[in-house]
Amino acid sequence: MKIYIFADMEGISGITGSSFVTSDGTHLQEGRRYFTADINTCAQACFDAGADEVIVRDGHARGISLLWDQLIPGVKVVQGTVPHRRFFNIEGSDGMILLGYHAMAGTQRAHLEHTYTSKEIQNIWLNGKKAGEFAIDTAIAGEYNVPVIMTSGCDKLCAEAKSFLPEVVTCQVKTSISQQGAMLLASADAHRLIQEKTMEAIAMLKAGKFHPVKLSPATVRIEYMERMEPMRGLFSDLCDDRTVEATAATVEEAFFRLRG
Ligand SMILES: [Zn+2]
Numbered sequence: 001m002k003i004y005i006f007a008d009m010e011g012i013s014g015i016t017g018s019s020f021v022t023s024d025g026t027h028l029q030e031g032r033r034y035f036t037a038d039i040n041t042c043a044q045a046c047f048d049a050g051a052d053e054v055i056v057r058d059g060h061a062r063g064i065s066l067l068w069d070q071l072i073p074g075v076k077v078v079q080g081t082v083p084h085r086r087f088f089n090i091e092g093s094d095g096m097i098l099l100g101y102h103a104m105a106g107t108q109r110a111h112l113e114h115t116y117t118s119k120e121i122q123n124i125w126l127n128g129k130k131a132g133e134f135a136i137d138t139a140i141a142g143e144y145n146v147p148v149i150m151t152s153g154c155d156k157l158c159a160e161a162k163s164f165l166p167e168v169v170t171c172q173v174k175t176s177i178s179q180q181g182a183m184l185l186a187s188a189d190a191h192r193l194i195q196e197k198t199m200e201a202i203a204m205l206k207a208g209k210f211h212p213v214k215l216s217p218a219t220v221r222i223e224y225m226e227r228m229e230p231m232r233g234l235f236s237d238l239c240d241d242r243t244v245e246a247t248a249a250t251v252e253e254a255f256f257r258l259r260g
């Protein structure tokens with residue numbers, strides 16, 4: 001059994017603000033440790049539940065956040081830039097875990113809410129419905145016949161995930177208070193929860209409870225915060241001065257046509 005863990009940083013159990021996740025943040029080194037600890041806990045639980053291959057994609061910002069020398073033995077990790085691919089080496093995976101995720105841009109009082117980039121993107125729609133990273137990434141994984149089985153993050157992320165994919169196992173490691181504030185569990189309690197929820201999700205996977213989401217062909221629309229640079233409309237339709245749209249055979253193709 002091959003499990004693919006795509007790990008983002010904002011929904012990691014010890015992280016409470018931007019200073020833990022930005023390249024010049026004062027708490028970045030603590031953030032990287034917490035990130036690696038949640039990943040290790042989840043990966044170990046995958047092995048304990050019967051996985052013989054665990055791929056971890058370091059998925060925050062430029063993909064170079066986790067501490068490689070702290071990883072548990074057995075995992076393979078994908079880091080850095082992978083052009084035009086969201087999930088390098090996803091092929092043949094039995095299930096995917098979206099670890100450390102966050103609510104979509106604009107979600108009220110949601111901790112570190114954004115969609116892909118808080119500096120550039122106001123909103124994204126997938127086939128006419130407003131979508132966050134959870135929905136878009138679940139749809140892209142589905143194009144490789146991989147179901148998303150578990151996600152971790154704050155209460156707002158868990159609610160968003162359940163409304164898009166009711167069968168997904170959610171692991172709420174913190175409670176949103178504001179964009180820059182959250183109520184945390186103690187580290188040992190958060191890690192125990194990640195372990196339990198990962199094992200629960202893999203047991204459900206073995207019982208055939210998950211199916212890949214199929215949304216293609218797909219139309220992706222992105223509304224940017226700033227007025228358009230002239231290049232942006234080159235490979236897509238311009239909806240207005242700040243909004244572009246692309247329709248393609250797959251969600252991944254439409255997404256990368258817009259995002260490059
Ligand atoms: Zn991130």
